[in-house]
Amino acid sequence: MSERGQKLPSDVRVGVYVCHCGVNIAAVVDVRQVAQLARGLPGVVVARDYNYMCSDPGQELIRQDIRDYALNRIVVASCSPHLHEETFRHAAAAGGLNPYLVHMVNIREHVSWVHPDRERATEKACELVRAAVRRVVWHEPLEQARVSIHPDVLVVGGGIAGIHAALTLANAGKRVYLVERQPSIGGHMAMFDKTFPTLDCAACILTPKMSAVQAHPNITLWTLAEVTRVEGYVGNYEVEITRWPRYVREDLCSGCLKCIEACVYKDARFPDEFNLGLSKRKPIYLPFPQAVPQVPVIDPATCIQFKSGKCKKTCVEACGERGAIDLQAVPKVERVRVGSVILATGFQTFDPRRMPEYGYGIYPNVYTSLEVERLVNASGPTGGEIVLRDGRRPQSVGIIHCVGSRDRRHNPWCSRVCCMYSLKLAHLIRERTGAEVFNFYIDMRTPGKGFEEFYQRLLEEGVHFIRGRVAGVSDWALDPSEEGKLVLRVEDTLLGIVRRIPVDMVVLAVGLEPRSDAEELRRLFRVSCSAEGFFLERHPKLAPVSTFAEGVFVAGCCQGPKDIPDTVAQAGAAAAEALALIDRGSIEQEPNTAYVLADHCSACRTCVSLCPYSAISIVGGDGRPHAEINPALCKGCGTCVAACPSGSIRQHLFEDEQIVAEIEGILAGVAGG
């Protein structure tokens, strides 16, 4: 860094360009007047206004002026730098200027789109341009740093999104680490019986992919594992994964399941998590028949050996010489280096206990849709029989849509899949039991390939569709026909009449919401969440699988509710983005990083603990210790710059001179009236 004087550099030649953005800016801001003001500012050689600065002729204007007027600083007053900073830096570079000698002023989002008054908006635009001209004078040429991209990829979450992303990458020859928290991969999709609207069997289309993951030489699958620590930056992440013990060794187990049979508990007596407590399992169990890996798991919370240490250990006996059961197993920590990460951690369903008016947890015959998915599933608790908790077959079923969704008190969003899965369940229930099925909906949302046709099919099948949100479920009979039934009170809004409908079974179409611990993962990977808690994509339209953490991509319902086709498409997109990054081999990093003036630093360590990216360390131990910032890790957030008590940390593109000059520029306008 060169020594900076306090007086204005003498050889500065600034070009100022004011964009009309069609009518977006010009309708509110008098762009001519802004350009005219700029012409009078010290250091400005040329100032123009132009219809679309981002267009080719607009960029050419900058290139030509750099040559004609020997410009060495550029100010563009237009839209947000988020959109076109890159464009104008390229234009300057094409004209032979260092791209960091360009500064943008946002007179669209910050001025014309938010101020109705033309005169005052113009005044504000003028002040911002004056400030930018004063600032850009102090800009210095900067160089981009390059970092290499490690070709391995981490996929977090083994649902259909994670499985598809992992397989896509592995098939492209990349090494993939797939981390799943549950004892088996498969996620929610493995719990479903059929998938809408084609009604193909979920297991039939999912299990081949699950087996492929298991067999793929490029995929390292860790189940019962969680990411516990993430360090590094795009291209060079160091991830720590904790593998919780299964107590059955995957490398030795043959999947004969004799241990389960031999367990001292002759009967299964603990709630089966995979069947949502609708059936029982033993302390040693296989989550579901097609589980991958096909290895039993011991639950230490229910196993006698773990609770009292006094079990006959018949499971170990049954395993015999193979010796796959390892009751001494301890958590294992794996450390891997990856270049990019795909987050595919999925969703959780809304807990309907939060809406007591629907009686979930109060009346045994009120079920969530996910529970009914298990009931209709051939490998489920009843072998696919739809029976109530007391063994009766329901003769009438009410399906309530939008439970917890589209509701300000709970989740304001539409969960997107509930209408379609409710139609699917209505069809399956009617097909298997012949019951009369009532769907209670607010709006029927079937926008997808073959979705509307499926709705049509259900109408033809004679399923009732009542437009109205159920106000309450009760077992209070007002009429002999309602004795022993659950009564739904609802306004049939198309009739304008309040109805009471008695049913044997109520299905709550619970919405999708972010996992309750998504926030922890968000912190680990330094991605952002939207207000509702789903992982935030970098741009809702143009960067739908990227996040604000470079090299970290999202897929599936952790980004927002979506159905299986959309999830798979998004997982493919995330894999493609990761591949694009890997194939480039390296990327350029923004030079807006902080740096330490070593002579001034007293190594007080204030910055070290504050840095959110762990980019700062203390070096020069024995001689003259001082802080040092790793530019590859630094994101340019400026926290250390502001916190340093001796002012010995500075930041490129945010140098004190630049910021002070900018402030003076704005205040000059205020003072000058």
Added chain:
Amino acid sequence: MAVTRTLRYQREADPEWTEWLRRQPGCEAFWECLQCGTCSGACPLSIYMDFTPRRVIALVREGFYRDALSCQTIWLCASCYACAVHCPRGIRITDLMYTLKREAIRRKVHPKGLPTPVLAQEFYRMVQRRGRNSEFWLVLRMALKSDPWALVRLARSGWRLLRAGRLSMRTEQIRQADQLRTMFAAAREGR
């Protein structure tokens, strides 16, 4: 049976009135109504109403204020707040009903022969004048102005209540009732 025409011309709608209503306290959110009918389903009295609460909201949103103000619904509302508690959009339907009641009285379009609007007005008048309400005179005035035959029907139980000391013909008057009237006047102006 007579055939009636129900065609509604758009000129009968008054969007300005809807805008006015939206600015009234408690009425801000009705524009967000989903028309899901939870209010009607939750309402214990909706089964007696000519329009369900949901339909009242549909009417005011579209500016058909004559129907909304002259219907029985707003006078049957018992202010139990079940609708407001269950509304997924947080619409304060009870507050909306109160605003419609006040507006209906102001415009004198409330259904004739229905005792509740009379009760509301008589109650207000009595409290404004004396600071206390006297049930005997309140019921008498309500019946005389809405359905005098009700007095005949109620005479027996009224007589019993009087004898048991549960109903009194005495009127009470608070001190400095003029201060109360000043407060009422201030509240009216604040509207």
